[in-house]
Each structure stands twice: as structure tokens, then as C-alpha cells.
Amino acid sequence: MRSVLIIDDNPAVGEALSLLLSLHDIRPLTALNQQEGLAALARERVDVVIQDMNFSADTTSGEEGVALFRAIREQYPDLPVILLTAWTHLETAVELVKAGAADYLAKPWDDSKLLATVENLLELSESTREVSRARRERRRRRDALEQQYDLDGLVFASDAMARTLELACQVARSDVPVLVTGPNGAGKERIAAIVHANSAVKRGAFVAVNCGALPGELIEAELFGAEAGAYTGANKAREGRFELADGGTLFLDEIGNLPLPGQMKLLRVLETGQFERLGSGRTRKVKVRVLSATNADLKAMIQAGTFREDLYYRLNVIEVNLPPLAERVDDILPLAEHFLDGRGELSDAAREALVNYPWPGNVRELKNAIERAALLSPDGVVTPERLNLPQHVVAAARNLDEPSREAVESALDKAGGVISRAAQSLGLSRQALYRRMERYGLHAQA
Structure with a gap:
């Protein structure tokens, strides 16, 4: 059963959220402080964390929430974390989202928005878990072959x-x-x-x-x-x-x-x-x-x-x-990194272009493209243009990497201001979406 851990020093908050989640077939777990929360994570399978930003009546700085988030992030880097914050903590919450938090919601929260955010993250968590499981299986299979x-x-x-x-x-x-x-x-x-x-x-x-x-x-x-x-x-x-x-x-x-x-x-x-x-x-x-x-x-x-x-x-x-290489897409980026051989790094847009190009010349064509790009990248960054791929492939990668202000606004509007959902619709990480929002002077809905 899907499970959410609520870490908040106010028992009433834990009870209210537990009831809300239970009514929607989500198993709630509660913890009253950082230590209990980390212990619960070590003991239970958790799909999403909802954590408060302030655990002390003596301060409104949110330092305790920041420390807890960083501890969770360090020990469970793929676990989605939703921050519950008062307006006094909004700036800190935004910074933590840029650092990897899934989203933030202001207190008092809107039940429908919170549920939508949690449901979206639960789906994303399951998808991430499946991808991780597949990667582990591929790694196990590869290691077994290499050992034998x-x-x-x-x-x-x-x-x-x-x-x-x-x-x-x-x-x-x-x-x-x-x-x-x-x-x-x-x-x-x-x-x-x-x-x-x-x-x-x-x-x-x-x-x-x-x-x-x-x-x-x-x-x-x-x-x-x-x-x-x-x-x-x-x-x-x-x-x-x-x-x-x-x-x-x-x-x-x-x-x-x-x-x-x-x-x-x-x-x-x-x-x-x-x-x-x-x-x-x-x-x-x-x-x-x-x-x-x-x-x-x-x-x-x-x-x-x-x-x-x-x-x-x-x-x-x-x-x-x-x-053909087009039927083993998972090999493209490892091969590209191998051919690059430390002479630079692939930009996000270049990675997108590499995996979306059909490579009719297969591994030989990929090797030639990387060799050429490495020679033409004195700054050490391989871009789609330097890979000498067809213009429509480069343009598609660039469009994905750099959505317009209108596209970002539309995605935020359709997602009801839920950052994780808007980011997913744009094919971006949450951090990447926040960078673009900052560039365009946009703000998430409270």
C-alpha cells in the first residue's frame, strides 16, 4: 500500500493529514520530530514525506526544517519531500525546492491541492522505483556477464x-x-x-x-x-x-x-x-x-x-x-561518455538530442559525432549544434531544454500551481523549472 510519512511537531496537523490521506487509500505514518522521522524512514517503506519547516516555538527561522530536509536528501536522495511552511518560511522553502524538494505548500493548506500533489508524487515515486529496479537488474546482469x-x-x-x-x-x-x-x-x-x-x-x-x-x-x-x-x-x-x-x-x-x-x-x-x-x-x-x-x-x-x-x-x-543502436537506446549515453573520454561534458540538450536521434550509422556514426564535437568544444561543453546532427533534432532538443515563458505559464496554470506536475508536463526537473521561472520573473501560486 502507498505510504506517506508526516513529520510535524503539532499532533493536530498529523491527525488531520492522516485522516485526509486515509480517506484516499494512502497509508499515513506520523512523527513528531526529526529523530522520529528519520527512525521511521529507516524502519518503514515510505513513498513520500510531508515535513514541517519549523520544530521550535522559540524560532521561526526554519533551521530545523532545513536540517531535516538535508538529512533526508542525503540518506534517501530519490525520496520526494513536500515542505509545509508558513509565509515567513516561503523564501527558504523556494531555496529548498531548488535544492531538490518536490514542492512546498503554505499553512493552512488546501486539501485538494495537497492531495493532487501527493497523488502526483506517488505516481512519480512508483515510476522512479520501477526505473531504479530496471537499472539495478540491468547492472546485475551486466556485472554477471563481466564476471563470467x-x-x-x-x-x-x-x-x-x-x-x-x-x-x-x-x-x-x-x-x-x-x-x-x-x-x-x-x-x-x-x-x-x-x-x-x-x-x-x-x-x-x-x-x-x-x-x-x-x-x-x-x-x-x-x-x-x-x-x-x-x-x-x-x-x-x-x-x-x-x-x-x-x-x-x-x-x-x-x-x-x-x-x-x-x-x-x-x-x-x-x-x-x-x-x-x-x-x-x-x-x-x-x-x-x-x-x-x-x-x-x-x-x-x-x-x-x-x-x-x-x-x-x-x-x-x-x-x-x-x-541497431536505435533499438538499444540505453547504450547511447554510456557509449557517448566513453567516446568523449573525459575531454568535456554533455549538456542536457545534447543528451536529449543523442537519445532522440535514430543513428542510421549506428555506433560508428555516434563515435564520429562525439569525436567531432570534442574537437569543436574548447570550453568543454558538448552542445547539440556541435554534434552535427540534423537541424530538426537539434531544434527539438533545444525546445525541450528551453521552454518559452508562455509554455511555462501554461504548464503552471494547467497544473494549478503544483510545481512537480508542471515540471513533469514540460519534461523538466523541478529545479530546472524553478530556474526558468526565476529567469522569466514568474512565481508559483500560493
């Missing part, structure tokens, strides 16, 4: 990437071929490297070749080697990637670009471990773990006759799919 496997320093926070890594690491110890699928720039080679790092051949070489970056006539020479004179410019014999990877892992990126003759030879190596260099009749034998990757639809290529079906099933014993 070698993740090659990969930065991630999303459930989607955790699922991809779990599968990749589970199949790493087997000797079966693995096909990594996903869009360009998403990090398929990093996944292949992690499979190798957790495999039985991890002490062997990890040799990568991009089948899409070589002319068709040179791919076979790259894979299988060539004797001197095997083709124009071949002045001496050379080892192919299969020989270099003997006893380790060969990673074939963009496997869909391998020409049909090369596909046939690759199929033979997968089946027998045997091949011949170009220009040689001598059969060579290797033991290599083959991993491959593609951003192409290999099944469609099979239908078009450009990719061998038997090779596809040889390569795709296990498929590990790497989702």
Missing part, C-alpha cells in the same frame, strides 16, 4: 545488448561456426572478438578480413594465399588468412560479398579443413574456428543465385543478431 566472461571492454547498458552477449558467450566454447548479423557500424567485429576471447582457441590468433573491402579477384588470394606468379603482381609466395589463423579464429566480415568461386572453396575448407593456394596443387590443412558477419539478407541472395545455400547453412549453425 571476457567482454573485451565493451561498453553497454541495454537489455538488448546483454541478450546478444549472453548468446555470443554461451556459444563461444563450442567449435561451431557463428554468423553475426546486424547493420553496418553496429559493432559486429566486436561481437566476433568476444566470441574468440571466450573460446577454446582464445590463445590463438584472431584474424579478420573484410570481404567487402577487397576486389573480387584478390579475395581468394587473401583467404587461401598464392604462389609467386599466380596473378599479376604476385612476385613472391604469400600466406592466406586461413594459414595465419591456424589454431585460432578467422573472422569473415561482409561474407555476402564473397564471389561464388570463393564461396565454393570456403565451403570445402569448412567441410574438410583443406585448401590450396592460388597457383599451387599442394593441399594444405588447417584447424580454424570460422566466424562470419553480414548486413545483407543472405536468404534473399540465395533466391537470387548469388549465395550458396549449402554455405549459408554451414556458416549459420548459430546466428547472433546485433540490433
